[in-house]
Amino acid sequence: MTGQTFYGRSLHKLMSQPAILDGVFAVHKPKGISSADVLRDLQRHFNPSEFWKPWIERERSIREREARLRNSRRKVKRVEVKLGHGGTLDPMATGVLIVGAGRGTKELNKFLLCKKVYETVVVFGCATDTYDRVGKVVSKAPYEHITREMVEETLAQFRGHIMQRPSIYSALKQKGKKLYEYAREGIEPPFEIAKRPVEVSNLEIVEWYPPGTHNYDWPSEEAGLAEKRAVSMVNKAAAPADESHKDPDTEISSKRKQSELDDAIEDATTKRSKESDGSAKPAPATEAASDLPAEIEDKHTTEESKPQPPAVKLTLTVSSGFYVRSFAHDLGLALGSNALMSELVRARQGDFSLDPDSILEYKDLEAGEEVWGPKLRKFLDDYAAKTMENNVTSTPAQSEPKQAADAAATSRSPVKSPARSPPRSPRRSPSPQKPIKQEQDSTEY
Template sequence: LIDKPEGMTSFDVIRDLRKKLKTKEIGHAGTLDPMATGLLVVLVGRTTKLSNLMLNKIKTYEAEITFGFSTDTYDRMGKVVEKLDTFHLTQTQIESALAHIKAQTTQKPPIYSAIKVDGMKLYEYARKDIAVDIQDKDVTIHQLETTKPFQDNRFECIMTVSKGTYVRTIAHDLGIHLGVPAHLSKLRRTKSGEFEIENASRLDQDLKPVLTLVDYANTLEKVSVDDYMIPLIKNGIRLDERQTTIEVPFTAISKTGELLAIYQKDIKDYKPIIQLGV
């Protein structure tokens, strides 16, 4: 777990860690923009295969939203596209607008994002000034509430959101709802799934694994299989409703409790993510 500093990209962190740990087999479980700070879940070695599972985790952020101007990137790093010098907002109006945003179940991603449309990333369309139709994405905002009241054209809040939710868009949409341009001025990720910022290390500190692969496998639901399935699972067989109907990721185990493999629900069955004990 890394506490990413402001100004670094997520890949900058990975590049530094590859040098420090002397391995190229390193990835992360959820990008943070250069402006953002906070929790970056880093996967090393075989655990990189767990990336998609980790990406699905809900995440918690501390954010500062500032009113008065909006940008093309929806954060303070972008080009100003709208400005309003004089306006009046109250805490009550902001609380009401936050409740409105929290109730939304879809969100339109920002044009400056890495989402691909017809094989090209959205930010590439933006840089080439090419119009593109951006589809709404399903999101869930589990928590959205102020932590520091509105003052000096800004306020602070905490939010817990589903995979793929853009905090920048929440700030931008809040401004639209209130009729005052707004942007995300600060962002810090404090939690990703079961991982918390309190357990993270800075890049200049000694690093140690927070969770080993076996530890993680033991946190998942367990599905016990018959002995004849063991060699099949070790060879990468997919499982189906004959073994389980579980919806969440799970660890297949033998009758004696041996950890065999981690599985994830696919469309009609369960696909192996990573073999254990090999």
């Protein structure tokens, strides 16, 4: 067999092998599941597919070779398609979830820093421990005074470069414990929740919902007295610098509510103390609401009989680190009321959007590989082409200024006569140096 024939057959064999694809794509996350659930669902469809078979076989061979080099007798574990996401979405949220596959998982960090576009529905008059509709109600406030014009005017203070305090219910921990857990145990929070710089480049009203024209209801589950007290403690610790900016009427109202809550807790504690002494019959745990004073119970009943509160749908273009739920909470306070996030859609993250031609739908997965396979191949090919294009266009841009500067410096340098130049010292031969390992440039797009 000649070398040319061998080379030709090897090239044909190489070209006939199925392509091994890696990269980044977007999935339209549905409501009711977590971001981790999305990755598990993708693996359930990807692992047995023909599409990912070449990648799995390559990964298995790599692991087996590494095991032989280590002289390991352990059996190589089952290989699954490697997946990760570029920014989590809450179970209640829908929209763009960026997913990295294979080597694409190494590129996910850059998507955490890009701008995002959200659509959210904010409902006024109610606050929960999580700042959204899946939490427990911790307080209610008047909302009859809120109008569209008032919201439009108030939105101005949330545009541009602002300082935002993260949600109390966010993943902030101290010594492995969430902040609100300290308050729940009656311990003073060990640190202040500091405000962080964020940017809101666009914030507009999409639709205004007057009272009685929508179905965005308040949560039905009321937080217990201990939970309300915990949230109140954390709120106080979270905003110690804001005391001087409080409106007198709002401050009096807040103090009155806190006083009522403290009295309710004290009465409930006294009642439990009497029960332990045998002077009163113990009440079932389900009757905890009856520990509230009559005036508070009547107040809650009256509020539930009021007309439905107003709501508003907003679109926001924000920087990384922005909490939409915190924005909803702060908007309610700025309007002299309460508010919660009822709906959330991530409409765009970086270059990925909800365009049906550029995102993988969940119904595509259920339809089978013959449907999602061609779409996914196109998404990965498009991402690879765009990444290559950005790498090519960015390299000359980095080198051209230096070349131009060198050329300009050479043209401006005067040519000196050899006779006038001072004698040069003998040039030493450079000492041998180790080759410098150059890292591959990862260009953001």
